[in-house]
Amino acid sequence: MTDSFGRNIDYLRISVTDRCNLNCVYCKPENKWESHDILTADEITRICGIFAGLGITKIKITGGEPLLRDDICGILKKIRALPEIESLTLTTNGILFRDMANEILRCGVDSVNFSLDSPDEEGFCKITGKSGIADVYAGIRKALDLGFKSVKINFTAIRELNYDRIIPIARMAEKYPVWVRFIELMPMGSGRNFTPVYTDEVKKILEDEFGVPKKLEVSGNGPAKYCQYGDFAGKIGFISPLSECFCQDCNKIRIASGGELILCLGHEKSVNIKELFEKNISDAEITKIIEEKIKEKPLNHNFFRKNLNETEMYHIGG
Numbered sequence: 001m002t003d004s005f006g007r008n009i010d011y012l013r014i015s016v017t018d019r020c021n022l023n024c025v026y027c028k029p030e031n032k033w034e035s036h037d038i039l040t041a042d043e044i045t046r047i048c049g050i051f052a053g054l055g056i057t058k059i060k061i062t063g064g065e066p067l068l069r070d071d072i073c074g075i076l077k078k079i080r081a082l083p084e085i086e087s088l089t090l091t092t093n094g095i096l097f098r099d100m101a102n103e104i105l106r107c108g109v110d111s112v113n114f115s116l117d118s119p120d121e122e123g124f125c126k127i128t129g130k131s132g133i134a135d136v137y138a139g140i141r142k143a144l145d146l147g148f149k150s151v152k153i154n155f156t157a158i159r160e161l162n163y164d165r166i167i168p169i170a171r172m173a174e175k176y177p178v179w180v181r182f183i184e185l186m187p188m189g190s191g192r193n194f195t196p197v198y199t200d201e202v203k204k205i206l207e208d209e210f211g212v213p214k215k216l217e218v219s220g221n222g223p224a225k226y227c228q229y230g231d232f233a234g235k236i237g238f239i240s241p242l243s244e245c246f247c248q249d250c251n252k253i254r255i256a257s258g259g260e261l262i263l264c265l266g267h268e269k270s271v272n273i274k275e276l277f278e279k280n281i282s283d284a285e286i287t288k289i290i291e292e293k294i295k296e297k298p299l300n301h302n303f304f305r306k307n308l309n310e311t312e313m314y315h316i317g318g
C-alpha cells in the first residue's frame, strides 16, 4: 500500500484497549476506567486481515495495556495465523507480563517492548502512580530467558520526571542484552504538560558517561537509530520524532482502541472502521475506503502547531 507521497505503508499499530493499570502522569493521569466502546476480538482480527490484504506485514499490539484483555492470547494467535504477517510484536508496561510470557511466546509474538520510564521504584511510582517495578523486572527477565527475538525497553525522556534516570536506564543495556530506546516526548494529550529531553542532549549525557558510541546499521520496524556503547551487552536506540523528524520515511498507520484509523499521530482521526463494520459494509468495500483514506496521510506531523494534539496516547498506543 503506497500513500500519495510514495511511502510504502507496511506497518500497523493497533490499540486493543484504552484501559491501563498504570496512571502515568504524562499519558493517562486519571485513575479511572474508560467507558469507550472498544474493538471486539473479532473486529481486531478482521481489521488485521483487511490490512494484511492491503500490504501490511508488521503489526504491533498496543493500548492502553494490552495484557488487561482476557482475550489477548486468542487475538494474538489469530493475527499470527495471517500468512502475510511477518512480524508480530507487543508493547506492555510489563506488570502482568511474567505470568503470561510463555503463552504470549506460544501465540507467536516475535518481540516485546517494555515501557519503563524509571529503573527504580521511587521514580516508577512518581511517574506511574503505582508500585510495581519488581513485576516489570521479573517480566523483562522472563522475556530474556524465553528468547524473544528482541526485548526492548522504551524510556520516554521527560525533563520534569526522569532526567536523572537517563544514565541508570542506559545501564540496563550495559548489563543485559536489551535494546534501551530513548524516545522524545511528543506534545500530545497530557504529554503537553511536560518538557521533552531531545535526543542530542540524551546523547551528550551518555557520551560523557560511557564514551563515544559506534553507530549501528541495525534497523527494526520503526524509526529508531541504534548505537553501541563500549562493551554493553545490549544496544541503545534513539527515537526522535521532534528533533529529527522521520516523517519522510514513515511506513506506519494506527488503529485506535475505538476503531479509528490514525494516519499520523499529529493529525485528526480518519475513518472509524468499527462503525463501518456496524453498518455491515463488506471487507471489499472497506478495503476501497482505506485505500482512498491512505491518500490523505499527511507528509509531516504538525506537533509544532498550537492547540492540536488533544488526543490522549492511551487511546492510540505509543
Ligand code: SAM
Residues within 6 Å of the ligand: 020, 026, 027, 062, 063, 064, 065, 066, 091, 092, 093, 094, 113, 114, 115, 116, 154, 155, 156, 183, 184, 185, 186, 187, 188, 189, 191, 192, 313, 314, 317, 318
Ligand atoms: N501499556 C503499553 C505500554 O506500556 O507499552 C502501551 C501503551 S503506552 C501509551 C505506549 C508508549 O507510549 C509508552 O512507551 C509511553 O511512554 C508512550 N507515550 C505516551 N505518551 C507519549 C507522548 N506524549 N510522547 C511520546 N511517547 C508517549
